[in-house]
Amino acid sequence: MSSFLNERRPPVFCPGCTHDRITKELDRALEIMGLPADKTVIVSDIGCSGLFDTFFNVHALHGLHGRALTYAQGLKLANPELNVIVTMGDGGLGIGGAHVLAACRKNMDVTLIVLNNFNFGMTGGQYSSTTPTAAVVGSEFLNHAEIPIDICAVAESAGATYISRCSGHDAKLAETFVEAMGHKGFSLVETFGMCTGRYTKRNPLTPKVIDEMIAAMPRNNGPVEKNKRAEYGEVYRQLALEKKRFPEPVTIEKLIDPAAPKREEIVILGSAGMRIVTAGDIVCYAGMTAGMNVSMKNDYNITVLRGQSVSEILISPEKIGYAGIQAPTVVVAISDEGVQRRRSMFATLSPETFVIKEKSVAIPETPARVFEVDFKESKVKRHDWALASLGLLAKEGKGFTFEMLSHAVHARFNEKVAGIAMETVEKMYRS
Amino acid sequence: MALSFMEGNEAVARGAMAAGCSFFAGYPITPATTVFANMLKMLPPRGGVCVQGEDEIASMGYCIGASMAGKKALTATSGPGLSLYSEQISFAVGSEIPLVIVDVQRLGPSTGSATRGADSDIQFMRWGNTGGVPVIVLVPKDALDCYLLTVHAFNYAEEFRCPVFIASNKEIGMTKESVDLDAVTLPPLVARKPYRGDAYVPFEAGPESAPDFLPIGGRDLVRQTSSTHGPDGYITIDPGVIEANQERLQNKILAAEERITLYEENHRPGADTLVISYGVTSRAVDDACAHLEKKGRPVSSLTLKTLWPVPETLLLKAAKSYRRIVVVEMNLGQYVGEIQRVLCGKKIDFYGQMDGILIKPGKIMEVIENE
Numbered sequence: 001m002s003s004f005l006n007e008r009r010p011p012v013f014c015p016g017c018t019h020d021r022i023t024k025e026l027d028r029a030l031e032i033m034g035l036p037a038d039k040t041v042i043v044s045d046i047g048c049s050g051l052f053d054t055f056f057n058v059h060a061l062h063g064l065h066g067r068a069l070t071y072a073q074g075l076k077l078a079n080p081e082l083n084v085i086v087t088m089g090d091g092g093l094g095i096g097g098a099h100v101l102a103a104c105r106k107n108m109d110v111t112l113i114v115l116n117n118f119n120f121g122m123t124g125g126q127y128s129s130t131t132p133t134a135a136v137v138g139s140e141f142l143n144h145a146e147i148p149i150d151i152c153a154v155a156e157s158a159g160a161t162y163i164s165r166c167s168g169h170d171a172k173l174a175e176t177f178v179e180a181m182g183h184k185g186f187s188l189v190e191t192f193g194m195c196t197g198r199y200t201k202r203n204p205l206t207p208k209v210i211d212e213m214i215a216a217m218p219r220n221n222g223p224v225e226k227n228k229r230a231e232y233g234e235v236y237r238q239l240a241l242e243k244k245r246f247p248e249p250v251t252i253e254k255l256i257d258p259a260a261p262k263r264e265e266i267v268i269l270g271s272a273g274m275r276i277v278t279a280g281d282i283v284c285y286a287g288m289t290a291g292m293n294v295s296m297k298n299d300y301n302i303t304v305l306r307g308q309s310v311s312e313i314l315i316s317p318e319k320i321g322y323a324g325i326q327a328p329t330v331v332v333a334i335s336d337e338g339v340q341r342r343r344s345m346f347a348t349l350s351p352e353t354f355v356i357k358e359k360s361v362a363i364p365e366t367p368a369r370v371f372e373v374d375f376k377e378s379k380v381k382r383h384d385w386a387l388a389s390l391g392l393l394a395k396e397g398k399g400f401t402f403e404m405l406s407h408a409v410h411a412r413f414n415e416k417v418a419g420i421a422m423e424t425v426e427k428m429y430r431s
Numbered sequence: 432m433a434l435s436f437m438e439g440n441e442a443v444a445r446g447a448m449a450a451g452c453s454f455f456a457g458y459p460i461t462p463a464t465t466v467f468a469n470m471l472k473m474l475p476p477r478g479g480v481c482v483q484g485e486d487e488i489a490s491m492g493y494c495i496g497a498s499m500a501g502k503k504a505l506t507a508t509s510g511p512g513l514s515l516y517s518e519q520i521s522f523a524v525g526s527e528i529p530l531v532i533v534d535v536q537r538l539g540p541s542t543g544s545a546t547r548g549a550d551s552d553i554q555f556m557r558w559g560n561t562g563g564v565p566v567i568v569l570v571p572k573d574a575l576d577c578y579l580l581t582v583h584a585f586n587y588a589e590e591f592r593c594p595v596f597i598a599s600n601k602e603i604g605m606t607k608e609s610v611d612l613d614a615v616t617l618p619p620l621v622a623r624k625p626y627r628g629d630a631y632v633p634f635e636a637g638p639e640s641a642p643d644f645l646p647i648g649g650r651d652l653v654r655q656t657s658s659t660h661g662p663d664g665y666i667t668i669d670p671g672v673i674e675a676n677q678e679r680l681q682n683k684i685l686a687a688e689e690r691i692t693l694y695e696e697n698h699r700p701g702a703d704t705l706v707i708s709y710g711v712t713s714r715a716v717d718d719a720c721a722h723l724e725k726k727g728r729p730v731s732s733l734t735l736k737t738l739w740p741v742p743e744t745l746l747l748k749a750a751k752s753y754r755r756i757v758v759v760e761m762n763l764g765q766y767v768g769e770i771q772r773v774l775c776g777k778k779i780d781f782y783g784q785m786d787g788i789l790i791k792p793g794k795i796m797e798v799i800e801n802e
Binding site: 009069074075076135285 | 437445472474478482484486490492496497518534603606608646650652653655658666793
C-alpha cells in the first residue's frame with residue numbers, strides 16, 4: 001500500500017514534537033487497513049492537533065475548538081460508509097468535554113485520537129484539563145489548584161466501548177490505531193506526547209517518563225467488555241425503520257354551509273387536567289366543518305400538571321389577521337385558576353357576551369350575560385366540564401351548532417372515544 | 432376545500448419535508464421544541480435522520496457534518512439556543528455550509544420568557560456571526576408562511592451555500608390555525624450545485640457566487656475548514672486571497688438582494704402613510720389598515736418577509752410616494768434603524784412593544800392616527 005500523506009503539505013511540527021511521530025503512525029495504520037481515501041475523513045480540532053487533516057490525502061474537515069466530534073458524528077450519521085477519524089488535543093478535550101461524554105454514551109462508529117501533550121502548545125503553554133498539578137506552565141500558579149482529568153477513566157464510566165492509552169512513542173502505535181479504527185463503535189485512543197516547544201522546556205518529560213506515567217495509571221488497552229453494545233447508527237436505523245407511518249396533516253372537510261357565518265371569539269378558562277386544549281381543538285374543528293378559518297392560542301403553566309389552562313379561539317368567515325382575543329363573544333369559566341389568569345377581561349365584556357360559569361367558580365363583576373351551570377349536580381366529571389360546556393354552547397346557539405360540534409367530535413376522536421364524548425355533549429345539549 | 436389545522440412549528444416541519452430535508456438535529460427548547468417533535472415523526476418514515484444533540488452546539492455541529500456529507504439539514508431553536516449556535520453559525524457562514532436555522536423567537540434577553548413571544552433576535556441573527564458577513568433571514572407572518580418560507584429558505588441555503596434563518600415567533604410557532612395548503616404554490620426546489628469538472632477546488636467561485644459543491648465521502652477529496660482559507664480549502668494569510676474571499680462572501684448575498692426579497696404590499700389609493708412591519712405584527716397591521724379604510728382613512732402596508740439582506744430596492748420603491756412611514760415591531764426597535772438608514776429624509780414614526788403580548792390593531796391605529 002502507498003502512503004496517505006499529502007506530499008504537498010508535509011508536517012510542520014516543532015522538532016521533537018510527538019505529533020510528528022503520530023502523523024506517521026496514523027498514516028501507517030491507514031496503509032495497513034487499506035481504507036479507501038474517498039471513504040475516509042479526518043476531522044480535526046483546534047490547536048496543533050488541528051493541523052492533522054491537512055497532512056493527509058483523505059477528506060478533511062477542520063472545525064471549531066472542542067467541536068470536532070459533533071461534525072464527525074453528523075458525517076457518520078449522514079453517510080454510514082465513511083471511516084471517520086477525529087484528532088483532538090487536550091485543549092479540545094477540555095472545552096468539548098460534554099461532546100466526548102456524549103460520544104462515549106452514543107457509541108457511534110468514530111475513532112477519537114486524543115493527542116495529550118499536557119498543555120496548550122499553540123497559544124503559549126497554558127495549562128489544560130490534563131496538565132499535572134505540579135507542572136510548570138504558562139498559566140503561572142493556576143494549575144496548582146486543580147487536578148488533571150483521566151479521560152480514559154471518564155470514558156469508561158461514560159460508556160465507551162473501546163479505550164486505549166499509550167505513548168505516542170510506542171512502537172506498536174500504528175497497530176493500536178488499526179485496532180481502534182477496526183472497532184465497530186466509538187473508540188478513544190489517548191496518546192501521551194511531548195510538546196518540545198512549550199512543555200518539556202520546563203518539565204522533565206521524555207519517552208521513558210511517559211512510559212512510567214502510563215504504567216502507573218489504570219490500564220486501558222482495548223475493547224471495554226462491560227460497555228459492549230451495538231453501534232449507535234445501526235440502532236438508530238433499526239428503530240427508525242419501525243416508524244413507517246408518515247403523519248399526514250390534520251385536515252377537516254367542509255361539511256356544512258352555515259346560514260349566517262360570523263366571527264366568534266371564544267375563551268375557555270380552565271385548569272390543567274380539564275382537557276382545555278382538547279376542547280379548543282374541537283371548537284376549531286367545529287368551525288372548520290363549516291369552512292371557517294380558525295386560530296387557537298393556548299396558555300398553560302410550564303409545570304403542566306397544575307395551574308391554569310386557557311384556550312383562546314377565533315372562528316371567522318374571513319382570513320384571520322390579529323390572532324389575539326379582542327371582544328370575546330363566548331367565555332367558558334370552569335376553574336378559578338383560569339379566571340384569575342384573565343381576570344381583567346370580565347369588566348370589558350359586552351352585554352352580548354355569553355358567559356358559562358360553573359357554580360363553584362367565582363368570576364369578577366361583568367356586564368356580560370352569565371349562565372350558571374352546576375356540573376357537579378349534573379354528575380359531569382371535572383375533566384369533562386370543558387367538553388360538556390361545548391354541548392351547552394351548541395344548545396344556546398353560541399359559536400357553533402350541534403351539527404358542527406358533532407362532526408368535530410367525530411373528527412377529533414376515534415369512534416369509541418367519540419361515542420363517549422358525544423354522550424357528555426348530548427347530556428348538556430338536551431338538558 | 433379542506434383546511435388543515437396546524438401550528439407554525441408543524442408548518443415549518445412540513446415545509447422542510449417538502450423541500451427535501453433529510454436531516455434534523457436539535458435540542459429541546461420552548462417555543463421551538465415542536466419543530467423537533469414534528470421532524471422526529473416525519474423524518475424516520477421517509478428514511479431521514481433526526482437526532483437530539485447533547486446541547487445546541489452539538490446539534491449545529493451534527494447539521495454541519497450532515498450538510499457536508501450532502502444532506503439538506505435543518506435545526507430549530509429559540510434565543511438562548513441561538514446564542515449557543517453562534518460559533519457554529521460563523522463556521523457555516525465563513526465556510527459556506529448550507530443549513531436552515533429556525534429561530535422561534537421568545538422574549539429576551541437571556542433566558543427571558545419561555546412562553547412569551549417577541550421578535551427579539553432580529554439583529555442577533557444578522558450580526559451573530561464573527562466577521563459580520565451578510566446572512567439571509569426570512570420572516571413568516573402565519574403558519575402558511577412557515578410552510579412556504581421554509582421551502583424558500585432551503586432553496587436559498589442550497590443556492591448561496593449559507594445558513595438561512597427563519598425568524599419565527601412563539602405567537603406563530605405555537606398558535607394553531609387553519610391553513611389552506613392547497614392554495615400555496617411552492618417554488619421549484621433548488622439542488623446544491625454539484626461540481627462537474629475533473630479538478631475540484633473546494634472554494635473556487637465567481638466573484639458573486641457560491642462555489643460548486645461536492646460531498647465529503649464522494650469520489651473527489653473535499654477540504655472543509657473553519658479557518659480563513661483560499662479556494663483550495665487550505666489556511667491562507669495571503670491578503671489578496673483573503674480579501675477576494677471576504678468580498679465574495681458579501682457579494683454573493685448582496686448582489687442577489689432583489690431576488691431574495693419576499694414581501695406583500697397593499698397600496699391603497701389616496702393613502703399618504705405606509706406602515707412597514709414583519710412577522711406576526713403584520714397581521715395586526717393588516718387588520719388596522721382594513722379598519723381605517725372603512726373609516727375613510729386609507730393607509731397602505733408593506734409586510735417584509737425578507738429582513739436580511741435588507742430589501743433596499745423594495746423599500747425605496749414602495750415608500751417613494753408616501754409622505755409618512757410608520758414602522759411597527761414586536762421589540763423595542765431593531766429593524767427601524769435599517770429603514771431609517773435606507774429611507775433617510777423620510778418622516779418615519781416608530782412603535783415598538785415588548786411585553787409578552789401581541790400588539791393590538793387598536794394600538795396600531797392609534798399610532799397611525801395620532802401623528
